[in-house]
Amino acid sequence: MDAYTSVMNAFSTAQASFVPVALAVSAFLFVIGAVGVFVRRNVITVMMCVELMLNAVNLAFIAFSRAHGTIDGQILVFFVFTVAAAEAAVGLAIVIALQRNREDLDVDSFDLMKG
Amino acid sequence: MILDVILFYGAALVALASGLFVIAQRNPINSAFSLIITMCSLAVMFAMLGSGFIAVLQVVVYAGAIMVLFLFVIMLLNAQQDAGDRAGGIGRAGIILGIILALQAVMVVWKGSASLPTRHTETAAVDVARELFSQPRYLYPFEATSILILSAMIGAIVVARKEKGK
Numbered sequence: 001m002d003a004y005t006s007v008m009n010a011f012s013t014a015q016a017s018f019v020p021v022a023l024a025v026s027a028f029l030f031v032i033g034a035v036g037v038f039v040r041r042n043v044i045t046v047m048m049c050v051e052l053m054l055n056a057v058n059l060a061f062i063a064f065s066r067a068h069g070t071i072d073g074q075i076l077v078f079f080v081f082t083v084a085a086a087e088a089a090v091g092l093a094i095v096i097a098l099q100r101n102r103e104d105l106d107v108d109s110f111d112l113m114k115g
Numbered sequence: 116m117i118l119d120v121i122l123f124y125g126a127a128l129v130a131l132a133s134g135l136f137v138i139a140q141r142n143p144i145n146s147a148f149s150l151i152i153t154m155c156s157l158a159v160m161f162a163m164l165g166s167g168f169i170a171v172l173q174v175v176v177y178a179g180a181i182m183v184l185f186l187f188v189i190m191l192l193n194a195q196q197d198a199g200d201r202a203g204g205i206g207r208a209g210i211i212l213g214i215i216l217a218l219q220a221v222m223v224v225w226k227g228s229a230s231l232p233t234r235h236t237e238t239a240a241v242d243v244a245r246e247l248f249s250q251p252r253y254l255y256p257f258e259a260t261s262i263l264i265l266s267a268m269i270g271a272i273v274v275a276r277k278e279k280g281k
Binding site: 011016023029036038052058059063075081083084087094 | 116117120123124127130131134135137138143146147150153154157160161163164165166168169172173176177180181184185188189191192194205206208209210212213216217220221223224227228231232233234235236238242243246247253256257260263264266267268270271272274275277
């Protein structure tokens, strides 16, 4: 019985720490996305890393919304969804135009603006 | 309760692992599928954190619509090979930046999580709708997003269309 109680206490402690764990996961996913933007060379993979960073921010919004007991974080996530959809549509259109005109998807080869 | 804890921590582990796979894969298709797994496990975490509506939206909009768009473009352009990791300075700078950022994140979460408030609530779709539509605070930004979507649509068509004479 005593072991059972201690196990249940451990589980309830773990449940109480949902918000800090979500924040930690969010931070690490953001870091993974940021490193991916620097490390990968394919344009599409770089855009997917940006989506990963947006998702990490969404997780932080939801976690804070839970911690504060308010709903504003969820509304902001809703707006992030629309912005992400717009960004993906325009970004992928640019990728298609790049492939058509340059026949290359390596980010290092697009240095026209560097002068 | 036990199931909640197992589900949440399992989803967190799956999200981190598949997030790492996104940047570890050479083939963009594998990255895209890893990203879909990340998004679905993030949806599980959203639901466990008491916002079921956003969890559903995450699966429908992100994993369903945006990632299908990505996969469509990858397959359309046959962009299944990556030239490999970025060699030289900028790749190394990115990894160093990532390490610094990760250390900062650990510090902030470590120090700050003690002072978090704990007013947990479960919210349904109707609460989100009431907050979004019944007050002008979010109603006008919501209307503004429709203009954003419209301009993104027009921009995507203009950028991607084939120019005459080419």
